[in-house]
Structures are given as C-alpha cells and as structure tokens.
Amino acid sequence: MSPVITAKNLTMHFRRCDALRGVDLEIQPGTVFALLGENGAGKTTLIRILTGFQKPSSGTCLVSGIDPGKDPLAVRRGIGYVSDSPSLYDWMTVAQIGGFAASFYDREFLTRYEESIRRYEITPDQKIRHLSKGQRAKVALSLALAHDPALLILDEPTSGLDPKVRRSFLESMIDRAATGRTVFLSSHQINEVERVADTIAILHRGKIVLHGALAEIRQSIWQVVYDVDDPLRAVAMLPRPAEILSEETSGSQRQVFVRHLDSSMIDDLRQTAGVVNVRYRIATLEETFVACTSGEAILQESPSGESKTEVVQ
Numbered sequence: 001m002s003p004v005i006t007a008k009n010l011t012m013h014f015r016r017c018d019a020l021r022g023v024d025l026e027i028q029p030g031t032v033f034a035l036l037g038e039n040g041a042g043k044t045t046l047i048r049i050l051t052g053f054q055k056p057s058s059g060t061c062l063v064s065g066i067d068p069g070k071d072p073l074a075v076r077r078g079i080g081y082v083s084d085s086p087s088l089y090d091w092m093t094v095a096q097i098g099g100f101a102a103s104f105y106d107r108e109f110l111t112r113y114e115e116s117i118r119r120y121e122i123t124p125d126q127k128i129r130h131l132s133k134g135q136r137a138k139v140a141l142s143l144a145l146a147h148d149p150a151l152l153i154l155d156e157p158t159s160g161l162d163p164k165v166r167r168s169f170l171e172s173m174i175d176r177a178a179t180g181r182t183v184f185l186s187s188h189q190i191n192e193v194e195r196v197a198d199t200i201a202i203l204h205r206g207k208i209v210l211h212g213a214l215a216e217i218r219q220s221i222w223q224v225v226y227d228v229d230d231p232l233r234a235v236a237m238l239p240r241p242a243e244i245l246s247e248e249t250s251g252s253q254r255q256v257f258v259r260h261l262d263s264s265m266i267d268d269l270r271q272t273a274g275v276v277n278v279r280y281r282i283a284t285l286e287e288t289f290v291a292c293t294s295g296e297a298i299l300q301e302s303p304s305g306e307s308k309t310e311v312v313q
C-alpha cells in the first residue's frame with residue numbers, strides 16, 4: 001500500500017531560524033501517527049506545509065497523492081484538519097457554522113456534525129464567541145470529522161479538552177484507524193501518545209531524530225547506568241549495532257540511553273577496567289523522548305527499518 005503522507009528532505013528557513021532541517025517521513029494508511037516534539041521543534045510548521053498553508057523552502061511532499069504546495073485546496077478538501085488555534089466564525093452559532101461548512105460537503109456532513117455536537121453536549125444555538133476553550137475545540141473537531149475524512153491531521157488536538165473527553169476522543173482515533181483511515185496528530189502528551197499511536201516520530205530542532213513503530217521503539221531502547229572508579233576514566237562507546245541516543249555524566253556515575261543493546265555488550269562493560277555496578281533496563285517513552293531531545297548523538301530510523309546515527313549541531 002502506498003503511504004498517505006510522504007515527505008522528502010523538507011526544509012523551512014525563516015528569517016531568524018531554520019524551523020525544518022531536512023525532514024523525511026512516510027505515514028502508512030490505517031495508522032495513528034504521533035509527532036512528538038518540544039516547544040518550537042517545528043511540528044506546526046511541518047503540519048502547515050502538509051496542509052498547504054506554507055510552502056517549504058525546499059524538499060517535496062505528497063498528501064493523499066497530491067502536492068500541497070501545488071494544490072492546497074484539493075489537499076484540504078480531502079482531509080480533516082484542526083490547527084493548534086482553530087479560527088471559527090465567532091459571530092455564528094454552533095448550528096450555523098455546521099450548516100455553513102455542510103454546504104461544501106455531502107448531506108451526511110450535517111447529520112454527523114449534529115450528532116457530534118449532541119455527544120459533546122454543546123448547545124447548538126450558542127454563539128461561537130461565547131464558548132469555552134474546550135467547547136471551541138469540540139466544535140473544531142466536530143467540523144473536521146463530519147465529512148469522515150480518510151486522513152485527519154490534528155495539531156495538539158486535546159489541549160483544551162478535559163481528561164474524560166480527551167480519553168474518549170483518543171479512543172475514537174484508534175477506532176478510525178481500525179477502519180483504514182489515517183490519523184496524524186502532534187502532541188506534547190507522551191502518556192496519551194503511548195495509548196493511541198502505532199508509529200511515532202520525535203522532532204528535535206527541525207529534524208526527525210527517531211521514527212518507527214511505537215511497539216518496536218518501546219522494546220529497543222535501554223537505559224544503562226554504571227559507576228566508574230575515577231570520574232575522569234574514559235570508557236569506550238558501546239559498539240555497533242548499539243546506537244547511543246544520549247550520554248550523561250554525574251560525578252562517578254554515567255547514564256547512557258542506547259538502542260539495539262545486546263547482553264554481550266553489558267558483559268563486556270562489566271569486564272571493563274574501572275567500571276562497576278552496571279545496571280540496565282528498558283527505557284520509558286518519556287525517557288526516550290528526553291534522551292532524543294537533549295543528547296548530542298541522535299539517530300533516525302528510516303521507514304524501511306534501517307537506522308542511522310547523526311549528530312545535531
């Protein structure tokens with residue numbers, strides 16, 4: 001099956017910063033994909049390029065087979081999209097905005113929209129400008145979902161929602177993917193991402209530093225901690241195929257986050273002169289995120305499963 005989203009070497013130079021620095025990405029249909037990154041990592045910029053609101057400085061991308069730079073309206077007609085700050089016509093009521101949006105789509109749109117508004121317990125004749133932040137988010141989500149798009153792109157979709165609504169919304173995203181539709185969401189909420197995503201990518205300073213199946217990532221990244229007899233002692237890097245995500249020294253203790261560790265490497269480390277008290281365990285996704293976004297040596301996995309390590313300046 002061909003990917004729903006393909007990005008090749010996307011860059012975005014703004015006057016004062018490089019928001020994207022060569023992003024490669026492939027997202028398969030029928031999956032929930034989560035883009036993780038710190039503030040300012042470039043998530044919104046990438047989403048704006050994929051939805052045709054921003055032209056990249058260089059590189060190419062296809063969304064459902066269409067180049068958003070060439071035909072942004074065709075891309076946006078075919079997808080459901082909620083930005084991080086949805087702009088809605090404030091002077092309309094909840095019902096009016098649904099009726100207005102419905103004029104661009106088939107008859108089912110209004111039925112689905114009204115059903116969603118009822119489920120979210122929003123009063124249809126309330127003015128948009130009088131809605132709370134969470135209610136606005138619910139209206140924006142209802143509009144994005146009402147034409148039942150094959151691809152849904154959501155920038156921080158749950159930021160205004162309370163925990164109960166958040167949970168049921170995320171569960172509904174898993175159901176969507178199970179019917180072959182694709183969900184692309186950006187988030188800071190690692191615990192939420194863990195519950196719903198099939199694949200994730202971590203964006204750090206405009207580069208994707210980790211990309212792959214969540215199940216595989218959760219099983220392949222390890223935290224290794226050991227002590228050295230002398231804080232100045234040099235210890236050799238773990239050999240290939242190990243890939244170091246980050247290394248930290250605190251006095252005589254060293255902590256390494258590493259991908260593709262095997263037990264012989266731990267045995268060798270235990271045999272190393274001056275190294276004592278070696279312990280290791282699987283890293284949590286949160287630890288992996290911190291390691292990927294604070295370490296110097298970082299890696300990128302291609303969709304084919306090969307991975308490479310590179311250094312971020």
Ligand SMILES: Nc1ncnc2c1ncn2[C@@H]1O[C@H](COP(=O)(O)OP(=O)(O)OP(=O)(O)O)[C@@H](O)[C@H]1O
Nearest residue numbers: 014015017019037038039040041042043044045046
């Ligand atoms: N139109 C613009 N002009 C200049 N710089 C911009 C513009 N849009 C974004 N940037 C810069 O690009 C970088 C990435 O911003 P972006 O909004 O994509 O990050 P983000 O990952 O979505 O952050 P957050 O999680 O805080 O929303 C930031 O340094 C930001 O200041």
